[in-house]
Amino acid sequence: MHHRVALLISLLVALFPADDLIADDGAADDANIRVLSWNISGDAYVAEPVEFGALLRWGDPDVVLLDEVSPAADEAQLEKALIALRPGDDTAWNINFGQSGGRQRNVIASRAPQEPLPEFTGVVPYPENGRQRILAKVPREKHSRVVRSMDNGIPVNGAVLRFGDRRMLVLVTDMQCCGDGPDSWEELRRRIEAAEMRRLITQILERTEVDGIVFAGDFNLVESTFGMALLTGPYPAPHSALIPAELYHPDGVNTWTWDGRGMPFPSNVLDYQLYGPSGLEMHSGLILDTERLPPEVLERHGLEKDMAGRTGRHRPLLAEYRWREVDRNNGKSEHD
Numbered sequence: 116m117h118h119r120v121a122l123l124i125s126l127l128v129a130l131f132p133a134d135d136l137i138a139d140d141g142a143a144d145d146a147n148i149r150v151l152s153w154n155i156s157g158d159a160y161v162a163e164p165v166e167f168g169a170l171l172r173w174g175d176p177d178v179v180l181l182d183e184v185s186p187a188a189d190e191a192q193l194e195k196a197l198i199a200l201r202p203g204d205d206t207a208w209n210i211n212f213g214q215s216g217g218r219q220r221n222v223i224a225s226r227a228p229q230e231p232l233p234e235f236t237g238v239v240p241y242p243e244n245g246r247q248r249i250l251a252k253v254p255r256e257k258h259s260r261v262v263r264s265m266d267n268g269i270p271v272n273g274a275v276l277r278f279g280d281r282r283m284l285v286l287v288t289d290m291q292c293c294g295d296g297p298d299s300w301e302e303l304r305r306r307i308e309a310a311e312m313r314r315l316i317t318q319i320l321e322r323t324e325v326d327g328i329v330f331a332g333d334f335n336l337v338e339s340t341f342g343m344a345l346l347t348g349p350y351p352a353p354h355s356a357l358i359p360a361e362l363y364h365p366d367g368v369n370t371w372t373w374d375g376r377g378m379p380f381p382s383n384v385l386d387y388q389l390y391g392p393s394g395l396e397m398h399s400g401l402i403l404d405t406e407r408l409p410p411e412v413l414e415r416h417g418l419e420k421d422m423a424g425r426t427g428r429h430r431p432l433l434a435e436y437r438w439r440e441v442d443r444n445n446g447k448s449e450h451d
Contacts, residue, residue: 169417225276360387400432
């Protein structure tokens with residue numbers, strides 16, 4: 116019962132502006148950090164700029180993680196939308212367009228300064244053994260298309276963000292979609308992508324210290340959850356594992372992030388934010404869907420009832436995190 120009450124309170128908090136709870140880059144270490152992640156299915160901020168901007172303003176994020184971004188998308192238009200989030204705020208946005216994934220690029224935008232990671236500065240290749248295993252399952256008529264797709268690299272991007280003297284590893288991905296069964300080549304490709312991304316995260320954590328981890332994106336878990344299980348860890352201490360942020364629609368009931376209404380497939384949870392609870396705790400969060408918002412909330416934020424649906428079938432995810440103190444000697448938080 117107490118958990119349900121706390122959840123409803125967090126949902127109400129997320130519905131309204133929280134400028135007093137959100138710190139600008141360079142603020143105190145204990146400031147909350149809002150992370151908005153979103154599969155924009157190509158170029159939503161170009162094709163639907165009004166809707167895209169309104170949903171961003173509602174979320175008022177400090178970090179924006181976009182997946183399935185077209186390589187032809189306009190970076191200047193994205194920057195314009197981000198700067199418009201807080202009129203009069205002169206905080207510059209740092210934007211990192213990933214190079215891997217072909218037509219499914221991933222973008223990291225933040226008020227905080229970014230440190231690029233060599234693992235993600237170019238195309239992230241599939242391991243050769245994994246490529247051969249995938250191609251062995253691919254039907255002949257799809258073989259050349261899948262080869263070209265894999266040549267473009269795994270759709271993932273990552274960077275380290277600096278919040279004062281704290282450092283957050285953020286990653287965003289758009290994993291292989293679809294599949295007609297747990298033995299399909301699509302499911303195998305998802306698992307190989309996940310295993311390689313876990314290897315890269317481990318490599319980064321063994322090389323450099325970070326205080327928190329957020330990994331978001333469209334994981335496309337249509338056949339099994341094994342891909343996400345791989346991504347949760349284990350990782351080097353103190354970041355032993357990642358867990359999914361518990362997010363709901365404004366009604367406090369629905370959890371789908373992909374709208375399947377009118378499609379052959381039901382609405383489903385395809386998009387996630389994973390985070391490391393040893394360094395971060397989730398303070399509040401919400402799946403940004405406008406369909407069931409009260410009229411007064413729609414009016415307050417300049418939203419319309421069908422606005423989220425007009426940007427595509429995926430809904431944005433918003434989670435607000437707080438830092439936790441970590442004892443690097445034993446990997447435990449001071450709250451444990």
